[in-house]
Amino acid sequence: MFNEIKTHEITVDIVILTIKNNSLQVLLIKRQNEPFKGKWAIPGGYVRMSENLDEAAMRVLKEKTNVDNIYLEQLYTFGDPLRHPISRVITCAYFALIRAEDIEIISTPDIDWHKVSNLPPLAFDHKEIINYSLKRTRERLEMCPVAYQLLNEKFTLTEMQKAYELIMGKSLDKRNFRKKALQTEGLVELDEFSKTSSKRPARLYKFETIKLNSKRAHFIKKEKK
Amino acid sequence: MFNEIKTHEITVDIVILTIKNNSLQVLLIKRQNEPFKGKWAIPGGYVRMSENLDEAAMRVLKEKTNVDNIYLEQLYTFGDPLRHPISRVITCAYFALIRAEDIEIISTPDIDWHKVSNLPPLAFDHKEIINYSLKRTRERLEMCPVAYQLLNEKFTLTEMQKAYELIMGKSLDKRNFRKKALQTEGLVELDEFSKTSSKRPARLYKFETIKLNSKRAHFIKKEKK
DNA sequence: TTTATAATTGTAACAGGTACACTATGTTTA
DNA sequence: TAAACATAGTGTACCTGTTACAATTATAAA
Numbered sequence: 001m002f003n004e005i006k007t008h009e010i011t012v013d014i015v016i017l018t019i020k021n022n023s024l025q026v027l028l029i030k031r032q033n034e035p036f037k038g039k040w041a042i043p044g045g046y047v048r049m050s051e052n053l054d055e056a057a058m059r060v061l062k063e064k065t066n067v068d069n070i071y072l073e074q075l076y077t078f079g080d081p082l083r084h085p086i087s088r089v090i091t092c093a094y095f096a097l098i099r100a101e102d103i104e105i106i107s108t109p110d111i112d113w114h115k116v117s118n119l120p121p122l123a124f125d126h127k128e129i130i131n132y133s134l135k136r137t138r139e140r141l142e143m144c145p146v147a148y149q150l151l152n153e154k155f156t157l158t159e160m161q162k163a164y165e166l167i168m169g170k171s172l173d174k175r176n177f178r179k180k181a182l183q184t185e186g187l188v189e190l191d192e193f194s195k196t197s198s199k200r201p202a203r204l205y206k207f208e209t210i211k212l213n214s215k216r217a218h219f220i221k222k223e224k225k
Numbered sequence: 226m227f228n229e230i231k232t233h234e235i236t237v238d239i240v241i242l243t244i245k246n247n248s249l250q251v252l253l254i255k256r257q258n259e260p261f262k263g264k265w266a267i268p269g270g271y272v273r274m275s276e277n278l279d280e281a282a283m284r285v286l287k288e289k290t291n292v293d294n295i296y297l298e299q300l301y302t303f304g305d306p307l308r309h310p311i312s313r314v315i316t317c318a319y320f321a322l323i324r325a326e327d328i329e330i331i332s333t334p335d336i337d338w339h340k341v342s343n344l345p346p347l348a349f350d351h352k353e354i355i356n357y358s359l360k361r362t363r364e365r366l367e368m369c370p371v372a373y374q375l376l377n378e379k380f381t382l383t384e385m386q387k388a389y390e391l392i393m394g395k396s397l398d399k400r401n402f403r404k405k406a407l408q409t410e411g412l413v414e415l416d417e418f419s420k421t422s423s424k425r426p427a428r429l430y431k432f433e434t435i436k437l438n439s440k441r442a443h444f445i446k447k448e449k450k
Numbered sequence: 451t452t453t454a455t456a457a458t459t460g461t462a463a464c465a466g467g468t469a470c471a472c473t474a475t476g477t478t479t480a
Numbered sequence: 481t482a483a484a485c486a487t488a489g490t491g492t493a494c495c496t497g498t499t500a501c502a503a504t505t506a507t508a509a510a
Binding site: 156157158174175178179197198199200201202203 | 454455456457458459460
């Protein structure tokens, strides 16, 4: 059989989504090297021989953005031969939803949040990767309250509803949303109130200790009798 | 920064599931080469420089099993450094549900179906890959009638129900199943009846022209007003 | 004290899912 | 040819969850 070169460069690229300033934003870094030097890109880097893909994604994210200790989920592997203009690079994309406050510190001119609704020109196929992560996020949201990954530790139900509306791209009925939100397992009503509004203060809620035992915990559904 | 070798061997591995003899089965081939020579494995092979991952998966499947023209979906990429005993090989797994009748011809001593409930010892991490494909298949089934990929062109509702029961691993109520099945978009009632049973013949159904426009068609849900 | 603004709350109609048992039809056999 | 058999086929009541929809409450600002 035809004998062709069999080794490839493999990278991991990471889509980090958050809600900031009332919009859904993605963490981008400005590329320091060719190709696409100066263009914005999602954080990414080469996979080392000794590490698995999850480890590579976490290491790369830490190196490039100083973001650590977050739950990354494998998204999809992109392997078009032309996705990299110079060599053949296959990339395994990961994504995560996080609270902006957890990594606010690290914003610099070369590392910053961008609204997903108004992205700058991106390197490689990173636009496609971000779009795919949005799709996946919506699917998750329909199944479980992933919003706790996006909200501050203490939040109002209105903030939670806004998060859902931003991700789903449509507005929701306030009463129905609250009714359902209050049924969410792990949601805890606090005896504290938001003071930011100059009107009636809203009650704060939090999620009790988040359980992320399994990598695919998102998929676990309630047992039907 | 620490400079490590950056290229990896990349393979694609393909899980082909079908229903045969009243059980869910997976297509395995007996390995001709080390490592794991003589052990059963899902079909797989190296990705070439010039092809994307989908193309590689389809080419490899065709080469190894002569199966062609089926819809493969990317499943997950497995990259544990120890998953291959000799070198570091990252594999991008694909899966498909097909009608056994479509490829019945190619069964040989080295290419054969095996019940997923009773698998032989498998090479590499292929057991894990198959388990993951089953999980994904169940998730799909809850969302849409993927059964048309598994059933013969003409089928009875009882056959369709059996397919669901095999995949979901639980029995379903006949009346409720039929009620819902009959609502399935694209299901066509035929004026033909099954003659295999020695008792009352069952009406045959088929699916009208299957639309697989988008790669992720599985995920498309009906628009809510 | 009044006003403005956001927070908070309930109910009726509807849709979809579940549980559940008998009748119909063709084949086999006595 | 009639009775027995085995699988195909069917409807309803209940429960659960979703949707649509508007008035009242609480605080800060004026």
